Amino acid sequence: MQGPTLPISIEIDTMKYRQEGEVHRDKCTRIADGMKDSDEHFHAIRDILLDQRFLPAGRIQAAVGAARQVTPFNCFVSPTIPDSMSGIMDVAKFAAETMRLGGGIGYDFSTIRPRGDIIAKTGSPASGPVSFMRIFDAVCGTVASAGHRRGAQMGVLRVDHPDIEEFIRAKQNTNHLTNFNVSIGITDAFMEAVEKNEGFDLVWNGKKYRTINALNLWNEIMRSTWDWAEPGVLFIDRINEMNNLWYCEDIAATNP
Numbered sequence: 001m002q003g004p005t006l007p008i009s010i011e012i013d014t015m016k017y018r019q020e021g022e023v024h025r026d027k028c029t030r031i032a033d034g035m036k037d038s039d040e041h042f043h044a045i046r047d048i049l050l051d052q053r054f055l056p057a058g059r060i061q062a063a064v065g066a067a068r069q070v071t072p073f074n075c076f077v078s079p080t081i082p083d084s085m086s087g088i089m090d091v092a093k094f095a096a097e098t099m100r101l102g103g104g105i106g107y108d109f110s111t112i113r114p115r116g117d118i119i120a121k122t123g124s125p126a127s128g129p130v131s132f133m134r135i136f137d138a139v140c141g142t143v144a145s146a147g148h149r150r151g152a153q154m155g156v157l158r159v160d161h162p163d164i165e166e167f168i169r170a171k172q173n174t175n176h177l178t179n180f181n182v183s184i185g186i187t188d189a190f191m192e193a194v195e196k197n198e199g200f201d202l203v204w205n206g207k208k209y210r211t212i213n214a215l216n217l218w219n220e221i222m223r224s225t226w227d228w229a230e231p232g233v234l235f236i237d238r239i240n241e242m243n244n245l246w247y248c249e250d251i252a253a254t255n256p
Contacts, residue, residue, distance in 0.1 A: 002050045017061040019068075025050065027061065034065030059102055071101040075255035078107045088112070088132055092139050095153075099143045104152030108252035109133060110185065114162035114204050128163045130170050133177060140179035151179055154256040156234060158185040159217070162202040162209040168221055171230040181256050183232035184221060191235075194218045 003024025004010050018027045028049035036042035048054050055061065063072035076098050081091050091107070098105045113119075115128030133155050140151035155177070157167040164184065171177050193200040193214035200214035224231065239251050 003052070017058060019066055030065040031056065031061060063102065069101065071098075071103050074104055076103045076105045077253050077255060078105055080252075081107060081109060081111050083111055083113050088135070092135055095136060096139050096143050099140060099151040099153075104154075104256045106154035106156065106253040106255045107136065108156045108158075108185070109167075110156070110158040110161050110204075110252070114209065115166065117204075128166065129157060129161070130163060130166050133170070133180065137177050137179045152256040153180045154254055155180045155182045156185050156253040157182075158236070159187060159190045160201065160203055162204055164202065164217070165212075165220070168224050168231060172224060172228050181232065182230050183234045183254070185236035185252065186233050188237040190214055190218075 004013050013024070013027075014022075018024075019030065022030070028046050031049060032042050032046035035045055056064075057074060059070075059074050060072045063070045078091050078095055078098075081088060095105050095107070109129035109132065112129040112132055113126045115126060115131070117126040118124070119126055136153060136155070140153050143151055157164060161167070167182065167184070171180070171182055190200055192198075197213070197215045199211040200217065201208050201211050203209065221231065221233065225233075234254060236251070239254075240246060243249070243251055
């Protein structure tokens with residue numbers, strides 16, 4: 001027998017990867033037809049898929065040759081989030097479309113000014129990046145409710161952002177930001193301060209807001225990760241140093 005045999009495997013394959021009315025053979029034919037370079041190539045791909053000697057990633061199985069408009073790619077990172085209401089909403093719209101088509105998306109919220117900072121145009125205090133993450137959380141929950149695939153998001157904040165402590169504690173609960181994984185962008189400067197048990201400046205847009213003890217902050221991150229499995233850490237300077245495209249891009253966030 002070709003295709004999955006366990007009832008749970010058949011159920012998941014039918015729900016997430018097959019088109020309506022497709023059996024395993026139909027799915028393999030559709031994928032092979034969408035990926036072929038020639039008739040010979042089509043038959044070779046289909047035979048491999050039929051016997052399950054190789055299966056593409058889930059998004060590829062669901063999307064290639066499909067009638068519905070979905071993406072065969074899993075991984076996206078949003079454009080830089082502007083520090084303005086209209087800019088943030090534009091990125092939220094971009095994210096909604098990405099998730100609607102089946103992609104997961106990551107964001108760097110470090111570009112949003114810290115909580116309490118005065119907004120010059122309105123004279124009112126800013127609510128900070130964590131508050132805006134709730135908008136993206138709601139978008140993800142709403143879009144995911146319309147399809148079979150749960151939305152996936154990664155929220156990132158640099159360790160030197162003034163709101164870093166609020167960010168660390170943002171998921172120490174069971175009902176907030178449930179559509180997010182969160183990670184901290186850890187810099188070399190921070191790790192050096194941890195090793196030396198020194199003070200570490202929290203800054204935004206070139207302005208220093210306060211100085212904290214780096215080791216204490218690191219310990220808080222580790223305690224939260226142990227107790228709540230969040231946040232993760234991204235050694236962001238190491239990532240950029242090892243990036244093969246370092247000469248033309250800076251990485252600030254990752255996909256979930």
